[in-house]
Amino acid sequence: MKLRINPLVEVDLKAIRDYIAEDNGEAARKTVDDIYKSFENLQRFPTMGADLSKRVSFKTDYKYLVHGDYITLYLIKKDCVEIYRVIDRYQDFTSILFR
Numbered sequence: 001m002k003l004r005i006n007p008l009v010e011v012d013l014k015a016i017r018d019y020i021a022e023d024n025g026e027a028a029r030k031t032v033d034d035i036y037k038s039f040e041n042l043q044r045f046p047t048m049g050a051d052l053s054k055r056v057s058f059k060t061d062y063k064y065l066v067h068g069d070y071i072t073l074y075l076i077k078k079d080c081v082e083i084y085r086v087i088d089r090y091q092d093f094t095s096i097l098f099r
Contacts, residue, residue, distance in 0.1 A: 002080035003043040012086040016070065031068065038067050039083055046076045056093055064093075 013032050020028035041048065042065060049065035052073065065072045066089060073084045073096065085096055 004082045
């Protein structure tokens with residue numbers, strides 16, 4: 001299955017890296033590398049995440065995968081896995097999805 005990454009993900013990952021790097025540059029690099037590795041896992045095993053509908057009060061086809069303090073929001077499409085956003089797990093999902 002192909003992997004498609006929304007351009008906003010690059011913005012998300014830069015913000016994550018910059019935030020963590022304020023305290024620890026090596027931890028920042030490792031966190032972002034681990035998130036990219038999780039994308040590769042999703043490409044191979046797209047159903048490994050959970051249905052977002054179970055965490056929000058509306059029906060959605062988005063799935064999510066937790067890795068540490070961050071959550072990847074993604075869709076499984078016919079021919080690809082589309083990574084939509086990577087957010088802090090304490091952010092409001094609904095405000096991210098309806099922007």
